[in-house]
Amino acid sequence: MRLHRSRGVPLLVAVSLLVLSGCGGDGPASEAAGSGEPVTGGTLVYAVNSAPETLDPHVSTQDAAGLYARPVLDSLVVMDEEGEFHPWLATSWDISEDGTVYRFTLREDVTFSDGTPLDAEAVRANLDRIVAPETMSAMAASFVEPYAATTVTGPHTFDIELSEPHAPLLAALSSAYFGIQSPRSLERGTEEIAREIIGSGPYVIEEFSPSTGITYQRNEDYAWQPATAGLEGAPYLERLEFRVMAEDSVRFGALTSRQVDAIGNLPPSGVRQAESVDGLWLTELQAPGGPYAYFPNTEEGVFTDRRVRQAFRDGIDFRALVEQLFFGAFAPAWGPLSPTTPGYDASLEEAWGHDPEGAAALLDEAGWHQRDGEGYRVRDGQRLTVVWPFVSSGAGELGDVLAVQVQAEAAELGFEVVFDTGTQGELVEKYNRGDYDLMDVSWARNDPDALRNLFATSSIPTPDHFAHNAARVSDPQVDEWLDQALATTDPRERAALYGEVQQRLTEEAAVFPVHVSTNVVAGHDHVRDVRWDPQGYPLFHEAWVAS
Amino acid sequence: MTTPTLPPVGDIPGTPTGGRPAARRAGGGWARAVLLRLGTSVLLLWSAVTVSFGLLHLTPGSVEDSLIGMESVSPEVRAEIVAAYGLDRSLIEQYGSYLGRLLRGDLGHSYQIHESVASAIGSRLGASLSLAVASMALALVVALSLAVLTARRARWLRSLSSGVELLGVSVPAFWVGILLLTVFSFELGWFPAFGGEGLTGLVLPAVAVAVSMTALLSQVLREGLELALDQPFVLTARSRGMSELGVRLRHALRHALLPVVTLAGWMFGALISSLVVIEQVFNRDGVGRLVLNAVAAKDMPIVTGVVLLTAAVYIGINVLLDVVYPLIDPRLRGTA
Numbered sequence: 001m002r003l004h005r006s007r008g009v010p011l012l013v014a015v016s017l018l019v020l021s022g023c024g025g026d027g028p029a030s031e032a033a034g035s036g037e038p039v040t041g042g043t044l045v046y047a048v049n050s051a052p053e054t055l056d057p058h059v060s061t062q063d064a065a066g067l068y069a070r071p072v073l074d075s076l077v078v079m080d081e082e083g084e085f086h087p088w089l090a091t092s093w094d095i096s097e098d099g100t101v102y103r104f105t106l107r108e109d110v111t112f113s114d115g116t117p118l119d120a121e122a123v124r125a126n127l128d129r130i131v132a133p134e135t136m137s138a139m140a141a142s143f144v145e146p147y148a149a150t151t152v153t154g155p156h157t158f159d160i161e162l163s164e165p166h167a168p169l170l171a172a173l174s175s176a177y178f179g180i181q182s183p184r185s186l187e188r189g190t191e192e193i194a195r196e197i198i199g200s201g202p203y204v205i206e207e208f209s210p211s212t213g214i215t216y217q218r219n220e221d222y223a224w225q226p227a228t229a230g231l232e233g234a235p236y237l238e239r240l241e242f243r244v245m246a247e248d249s250v251r252f253g254a255l256t257s258r259q260v261d262a263i264g265n266l267p268p269s270g271v272r273q274a275e276s277v278d279g280l281w282l283t284e285l286q287a288p289g290g291p292y293a294y295f296p297n298t299e300e301g302v303f304t305d306r307r308v309r310q311a312f313r314d315g316i317d318f319r320a321l322v323e324q325l326f327f328g329a330f331a332p333a334w335g336p337l338s339p340t341t342p343g344y345d346a347s348l349e350e351a352w353g354h355d356p357e358g359a360a361a362l363l364d365e366a367g368w369h370q371r372d373g374e375g376y377r378v379r380d381g382q383r384l385t386v387v388w389p390f391v392s393s394g395a396g397e398l399g400d401v402l403a404v405q406v407q408a409e410a411a412e413l414g415f416e417v418v419f420d421t422g423t424q425g426e427l428v429e430k431y432n433r434g435d436y437d438l439m440d441v442s443w444a445r446n447d448p449d450a451l452r453n454l455f456a457t458s459s460i461p462t463p464d465h466f467a468h469n470a471a472r473v474s475d476p477q478v479d480e481w482l483d484q485a486l487a488t489t490d491p492r493e494r495a496a497l498y499g500e501v502q503q504r505l506t507e508e509a510a511v512f513p514v515h516v517s518t519n520v521v522a523g524h525d526h527v528r529d530v531r532w533d534p535q536g537y538p539l540f541h542e543a544w545v546a547s
Numbered sequence: 548m549t550t551p552t553l554p555p556v557g558d559i560p561g562t563p564t565g566g567r568p569a570a571r572r573a574g575g576g577w578a579r580a581v582l583l584r585l586g587t588s589v590l591l592l593w594s595a596v597t598v599s600f601g602l603l604h605l606t607p608g609s610v611e612d613s614l615i616g617m618e619s620v621s622p623e624v625r626a627e628i629v630a631a632y633g634l635d636r637s638l639i640e641q642y643g644s645y646l647g648r649l650l651r652g653d654l655g656h657s658y659q660i661h662e663s664v665a666s667a668i669g670s671r672l673g674a675s676l677s678l679a680v681a682s683m684a685l686a687l688v689v690a691l692s693l694a695v696l697t698a699r700r701a702r703w704l705r706s707l708s709s710g711v712e713l714l715g716v717s718v719p720a721f722w723v724g725i726l727l728l729t730v731f732s733f734e735l736g737w738f739p740a741f742g743g744e745g746l747t748g749l750v751l752p753a754v755a756v757a758v759s760m761t762a763l764l765s766q767v768l769r770e771g772l773e774l775a776l777d778q779p780f781v782l783t784a785r786s787r788g789m790s791e792l793g794v795r796l797r798h799a800l801r802h803a804l805l806p807v808v809t810l811a812g813w814m815f816g817a818l819i820s821s822l823v824v825i826e827q828v829f830n831r832d833g834v835g836r837l838v839l840n841a842v843a844a845k846d847m848p849i850v851t852g853v854v855l856l857t858a859a860v861y862i863g864i865n866v867l868l869d870v871v872y873p874l875i876d877p878r879l880r881g882t883a
Contacts, residue, residue: 047741053660053844133627194661210660211671211832211840212741243741245830249725253733254740425845464625 036528042545043239044527046538047251047263051210051244054194057177058130061138063444066176067537068208071216071240073179073199076104076123077170078226079446079534083342083491085170086227089118089180089200095489099165100146106156110224112182113204120158124150125183127160143172143445165487167494171447175535200224202235202541216240229541230529236544255280255522261545262523262530264538268329268397271520279525284329287517287536288341289445290454291333292399294406294438294512295470299460301437302384307362309509312386314352315359315413321405322515325398329520333513336451336505340516340534342491343448343498348506359413368414377414386410388438389420389427399440402514431470432461439470442517446534448498452482455505471510478504588862595858596649599851600642632658645851654855655848659841664852668834672856675826675833679818681749682756687811689757690764694803695795698772708765715762720821724755724828741830752829756821760814767810771803778802804875812868816861819853 052065057073076090089110094103110118127150130140146162153159162169172178185198196205202225203216222234243260245251248267255263256277266274266282274280296303296312303309319332331339335348363369368377368384377384390403407417420427420436430436443454453459457479459469478501485497505511521538523530526546531539629635633644648655654664697708731751732740738751775781776799784794822835834853841849873879 053840136628136631191656191661191663209832211836212830243830245741246827247725250728250740250828250830253729257733257736257740259732259740 036546038236038528038544039547040236040544041238042236042547043241044237044262044540044543044545045241045243045260046540047243047245047254047260048213049244049246049248049251049265051208051213051242053210054190055197055205055208055214056181056190056193057179057197058126058140058181059135059137059190059194060177063536066533066535068214068242069179069197069199070176070201070533070535070537071203071540072197072201072205073176073181074110074201074224074226075175075179076106076173078228079171079174080228081534083171083534085174088174088226089123089224093170099167099487099489100162102160102162102169103153104158104160106158107224108156110200111221112185112198112200113219113221114182114184114198116182116184118180118200119155120152122183123158123180124152125186126178126180129186130178140172140177143175143177144169165489167486167489168447168449171449175446176533203240206239211244213242213244225541230531231542235541237540240540240543255524258524261527262521262538264519264521266520266522268326268520271327271329274522280522281525281527283521283532285519285521285532285536286331286338286340287442287444287519288338288447288534289450290336290441290443291338291516292440292442292514293333293336294440294514296510296512297434297437297439297470297472298508298510299472299474300434302386303437305366306508307366308368308384309512311359311362311366311413312410312415313509313512314355314362316406316409316512317354318406318512318514319354321402321409325402325405326515330397330515330518333516335502335513336454336511337448337498337502338516341446341448341450343495345499345502347499348502351506356413363414371414374416375411375414376416383416384414385416385418386437387418387420387435388440389422389430389436390440391421391427403440428466429463432463432466434461434472440514441468441470443468444517444536446536448494449482449486451498451501451505452486455501455510456482473505473508473510475504475508584866591862592855592858595854596646596851597642599854600645600847603845603847603850604638649855654852657841657846657849659844659846660849664848667837667849668852668856671832671834671837674831675819675822675835677749678752678756678822678825678831678833679815681753682760682821683811683815683818685753686757686760686764686814689761690768690807691800693761693765694768694772695792695800698769698795698799699776705769708769712762712766715758716766718758719824720755720759721824721828723758724752724825727751727755728828748829748831752825752831755825755828756818759821760811763814764807764810768803768807771806772799775799775802801875805872808868808871808875812864816857816864819857 048064048067050062050064052060052062052068054060055065055068057065057069074089076088077085077093078088079085089107090104091107092105095101096103104123106118106120106123112118112122116122127144127147129135130137131144131147135141144166146164146166148161148163151159151161160169179197179199179201181193182198182200185193185196195208198204200219200222202219202222204219206215206217208214216239218235218238220234223232225232243254245254245260245263248265248270251260251263252266252270252274254260255274271282274282296309298304298309303312322330322332334351335345337344339346363377363384367379370378372378372383388403390400403419407419410417417438420430422430431439443450445453453468455469455471455473455475455478457469457474457476459467460472460474461467461469481497481501481504485494485501488494488497519536521530528544528546529542531542533539633641636644645655654668656663657667660667693708697704728740728751731737738747741748772795776795778799781794781798784798785791789797819835819838822833823839824835825831826833826835827839834856837849838853840846841853
């Protein structure tokens with residue numbers, strides 16, 4: 001279970017960041033590589049902090065499942081940096097006027113690595129499987145709730161039918177969680193699929209263990225790359241390995257001692273150090289969706305008052321805390337969405353800021369003008385207490401340190417922040433009941449519909465339904481905008497609606513944005529042409545290692 | 548019956564006749580002893596299972612919440628998960644069916660890693676066992692050499708040795724592991740930081756695990772040796788012109804060995820806690836890492852499986868110790 005997700009990466013990604021190719025040519029490694037003509041063969045070893053419990057992305061909820069499945073599974077469509085969609089396994093698609101039928105045409109030359117050809121029946125088998133309750137899909141199914149059926153209309157044509165319009169469908173289909181698996185391989189038992197997934201991707205799995213990682217081999221027959229790819233056909237690399245190294249210091253040491261070629265999740269404290277090492281490149285990948293943020297319970301307790309919420313948000317210098325703690329590696333967050341999410345409203349940046357006097361005035365106005373012996377504000381004999389169920393194991397990079405610093409700054413304002421620690425299961429129960437004042441969550445998703453997950457009335461958690469509206473916002477106007485945005489497929493219209501939502505939530509101080517969830521990837525100069533997936537991980541189809 | 552418990556380290560008998568006395572003192576013959584051993588072993592395994600089952604279910608938070616995690620699943624999927632793992636039944640029923648399956652030799656299926664418990668543990672046992680055996684052997688050899696060479700020697704040598712031992716007992720294995728990796732893998736490049744196969748992958752983790760064990764064993768052993776060296780028979784041996792090393796190895800060591808063997812047996816059983824840490828640091832695919840993830844995820848079948856394994860190891864060690872004691876100390880033979 002993961003309260004804090006960072007599916008790691010950006011939409012507008014790569015591009016700006018992809019330092020290495022072209023490579024300025026200063027480092028000895030790049031000189032040695034000559035003109036940078038791609039080399040065929042070789043092995044690339046990428047060290048990561050975890051492996052998924054099951055490789056099956058239809059079932060798994062884990063960030064790692066997307067990373068591990070991507071080299072093996074192709075998707076129907078691909079999303080580019082602008083959030084637009086291009087052909088992959090599907091050559092074309094049409095959306096009906098009312099937005100409830102998506103008519104797809106498939107490529108005809110695709111073969112899964114077990115020899116099964118790709119056809120419309122195969123896609124149907126995949127989609128039907130994702131939504132079937134017995135699959136126990138913990139995440140993918142929730143992205144296509146209005147899915148009604150897939151109707152096969154020809155060997156390579158099919159319709160996806162929805163019970164109501166659902167604009168995020170293509171974004172969902174583009175993700176690795178909707179990667180198309182060989183229908184024959186899906187007939188195997190859950191346990192077999194958990195250990196080996198079979199798709200049509202550029203790599204095939206050679207060996208996998210949930211504790212040590214995975215080894216892939218090149219798929220020699222690969223010839224159906226996404227329209228956005230810079231390489232046609234099979235990958236250069238003979239082998240690709242993801243090695244699990246859970247300890248940050250070990251992962252970093254393995255990189256600097258050249259035992260691995262690249263690593264993910266470089267700790268912020270290691271960034272400065274890495275910058276000083278010769279021949280290393282660094283890339284900061286910002287996750288789309290919700291940033292790492294604190295959510296006030298707007299339904300019950302002290303934060304039902306907008307003034308108190310705003311006082312907490314503006315009275316604490318989140319920006320300075322984040323800058324000091326993460327050495328600038330993590331960008332501050334300004335709104336309910338990360339900058340790399342399509343539809344992000346950049347006008348919110350600098351729209352609010354640190355204002356301790358204003359915060360004090362707001363609290364006075366809200367009736368919390370007296371202080372008790374310990375300096376905390378009181379009203380009607382009651383202390384201004386904020387209860388915060390906190391799972392340090394889930395709070396991400398240095399989340400616990402940050403929380404303590406926030407606690408100290410809040411105390412100066414007159415807030416008493418009380419951490420409610422317990423097992424994660426216990427805290428989930430309290431969370432579902434609404435038994436808290438503050439929660440910290442990050443929720444990565446490659447579509448602004450993440451706002452519906454985070455702020456729609458229908459996403460308020462209940463005792464038997466975990467959901468992500470931690471602020472427990474119930475605002476008919478917000479719900480209306482979100483529903484309208486679901487029903488329109490015009491990107492500009494959608495962006496305008498989501499802009500309204502972001503403005504409204506910021507005015508209401510319904511979220512305290514902290515920092516953008518960021519995955520820092522580092523590698524040696526001999527590692528070339530790694531690309532970045534909008535879902536948040538490196539892509540290795542085009543990668544090669546210079547000798 | 549010898550139970551797999553050990554007195555606190557400070558209480559370990561250091562006298563030559565101490566240790567595990569009179570394993571076979573009770574009469575009644577061999578068959579009865581075997582039956583008794585079997586009965587208590589089963590009882591022990593049963594309590595281990597029951598306690599771990601109870602603990603996991605008594606900790607707050609429902610199992611299905613842990614399984615579903617922080618994900619927004621539909622009520623149908625939730626119902627499917629609850630039914631698939633039988634979580635809708637009463638605790639007594641769940642316990643009963645679990646025991647029933649255990650009796651048939653079925654350890655069950657992991658909730659989280661989509662694998663049977665038997666294969667999950669089985670496939671990782673080799674990595675853990677090789678590390679456990681290697682570090683135990685290393686600890687015994689080094690501790691023996693250290694103690695034999697330093698007991699009753701010059702004061703500075705003994706002080707130095709016990710200082711180092713104190714340090715060894717105090718430093719956390721995690722820290723030792725990181726330090727070893729930094730020096731011998733990242734800086735010198737002698738050993739790999741991952742890839743647990745083969746001897747080169749085994750060296751650093753084995754040393755990291757062995758450090759604290761070595762320190763403790765050599766302390767106990769030297770104390771035993773020093774007591775033994777004060778005994779009159781040592782003087783007799785010396786007067787026969789035996790070399791100093793010979794006296795130590797042939798006479799004193801045998802007396803000092805009993806408490807050390809007891810301690811080593813207990814340590815071997817307790818190794819799992821070191822494995823949890825060291826397997827994580829060295830990226831080894833072993834049982835320790837398996838159980839670490841399983842506890843975090845409330846993966847009951849895996850946790851109970853590992854608890855059972857640990858209990859079985861303890862029982863095995865105790866049987867082994869009962870065989871070994873009379874070999875070391877002839878006075879324990881045939882005193883029935």
